[in-house]
Amino acid sequence: MAASSLISTHFHSSSPTFSPLSRSPNRKFLPFPLSKPFSLHKPTASTSPILSLHRKTQKRSLIPPSKSYCPPCLHKLLLATKNPFSSGLESLLILCASAALSLSLFIADVDPASAFVVTPPRKLQSDELATVQLFQENTPSVVYITNLAARQDAFTLDVFEVPQGSGSGFVWDKNGNVVTNYHVIRGASDLRVTLGDQSTFNAKVVGFDQDKDVAVLHVDAPKEKLRPIPIGQSADLLVGQKVFAIGNPFGLDHTLTTGVISGLRREISSAATGRPIQDVIQTDAAINPGNSGGPLLDSTGSLIGINTAIYSPNGASSGVGFSIPVDTVNGIVDQLVKFGKVTRPILGIKFAPDQSVEQLGLSGVLVLDAPANGPAGKAGLVPTKRDAYGRLILGDIITSVNGKKVSNGSDLYRILDQCKVGDKVFVEVLRGDQKEKIPVVLESKADET
Structure with missing residues (x-):
């Protein structure tokens, strides 16, 4: 509007009888002076049909003065006669519109190449959204544990460390205690824990319980990096309810598998001592090598067990998974943190x-x-x-x-x-x-x- 007003003011001061298309509020339309008969078919040499100066009004007119026209000829003249300023005005309006669009793109910080590309939002079901949210909220609490063993070179007799296994675990509290399975750390000379942000820390063993296949590690990590996992309970679990297992199978980054509780109050034997572990949770969620020690969660994202074993008659990772119930783990971890051992x-x-x-x-x-x-x-x-x-x-x-x-x-x-x-x-x-x-x-x- 400012550009249009500026253009109108400029031409109003320079041309009192600007085109009848002008929309200035102070402008009055002037009648065309038709004092003499005139034929556009035979114009005189001294008179230009484009622009002439009227002597009485001293104003510019697009119609030759002192001429008379028949209505059809006048109509043709108005169509053929072009305002020399109309094309410039249209170009200026187009330029202003382009400048305004460019300015809006610059202010909105939108990529010009994608400004007019409309991407439809991804639509997820409510249960899918809940699963995605559960994974995003609990992944920072799950850690990756590397088991290093000391080996001696047969020729140089140099001692070096080689990875002999890996597994998962989870942050128990803000003090740096991490819970995992005992068989994940068994025989290790050195342990390393990788947190959810990929920062790695050396870990030391706080204590372990071979009979229940539970171990507690400690890492000297900043408290702002530690995200304890929510602790639930396993006494009121039901067969058929959904469960989620998070871990690092095959050394990969955080992976989520889901399933249901397919059985309760199962009994398995400890891999270290053969002592039975009672009230084990049976699930059909895939528990692959490397998932051991990771958390088993319910639909609220609370810990209900530690993934510890899988029974597979054919040796594949498609059998029945077992998890140590959190009610059993809770008492063991408390004793290990306080005393470094379980007084069984x-x-x-x-x-x-x-x-x-x-x-x-x-x-x-x-x-x-x-x-x-x-x-x-x-x-x-x-x-x-x-x-x-x-x-x-x-x-x-x-x-x-x-x-x-x-x-x-x-x-x-x-x-x-x-x-x-x-x-x-x-x-x-x-x-x-x-x-x-x-x-x-x-x-x-x-x-x-």
């Missing part, structure tokens, strides 16, 4: 494989050894031994503890897990043909390095 009660015996007892046609736990300085040895349990002729003399067979039946080693471990260090339990044994009840005071497990 033991009987202090070594027992025969379950198959050996079944072959004898018996039910229970056959005692192979009971060290004299252990709880069972102090209480007087009899181990298995050979006589002077090499014949095998069976030791005591434990059939119950505190009135609870013991059919195999898993039953015995399950009962001991419900006891505490210092508790007195009554062990019923089959000694020869007689049954006896022997009181035993439980002691803690010896320290391990």
Whole structure:
């Protein structure tokens, strides 16, 4: 509008009778002076049909003065006669419009090449949006653990470190404690933890529990880099509810797999000691090599378990996955952080494989050894031994503890897990043909390095 007003003012001052197309509010249309008959078909040499100066008004007119026209000829004249300023005005308006568009693009900081490209937004379903949000919010809490082992060169005798395994873990608290599986760090001479922002720190072992396959590491990372994972509970889980596993399978960056809880209260054996782990969560979410130690989350993004194993008859990563429940992990981690070890009660015996007892046609736990300085040895349990002729003399067979039946080693471990260090339990044994009840005071497990 400013450019248009400026142009109108300029031509108003220089040409009082500017074209009838002018829209100035102070302009009045002037009648065409037609004093004499005139024919456009035979113009005179002294008169120009384009522009002439009227003597009485001294104003410029686009129509030759003192001429008369018939209506058709006048119409043709108006169409043929072109305003010398109209084309310039149109060009100027186009230039102003182009300048305004360029200025708007510059102010909006829009790429001119894509200013007129309309990209339709990606449409996701509500459950997809929830999954994407869960992954984005919990990925910073998941870490990548590298297990380094010391090796000695056979020729130079130099000692160097080589990666012997890797796994996943997650940040437990702001103090730098990281939780993972014990089998991820087993046999390591050096450990490195890579956080969600790809920063790497050396880690030291705080403590571990071989029986439950849980370990706690510590990293000296800034607190602003540590994102503890939300802790949930596993007591109220239901078969069929959705679960999400985040980890670093095959050494890749953070990966999400999803599935449902396909079973509860399962039991697996610890990879280190063979001791059973109860109340394990069974899921069909893919748990590949490298997912071990990573978190299993519910639909709210809360931790409900640690991915620890997969059962695959054909050796592929498409079998049934197992996760240690968070209610079990919670108590173990608290003890490891406070004391560096888990004070789990033991009987202090070594027992025969379950198959050996079944072959004898018996039910229970056959005692192979009971060290004299252990709880069972102090209480007087009899181990298995050979006589002077090499014949095998069976030791005591434990059939119950505190009135609870013991059919195999898993039953015995399950009962001991419900006891505490210092508790007195009554062990019923089959000694020869007689049954006896022997009181035993439980002691803690010896320290391990």
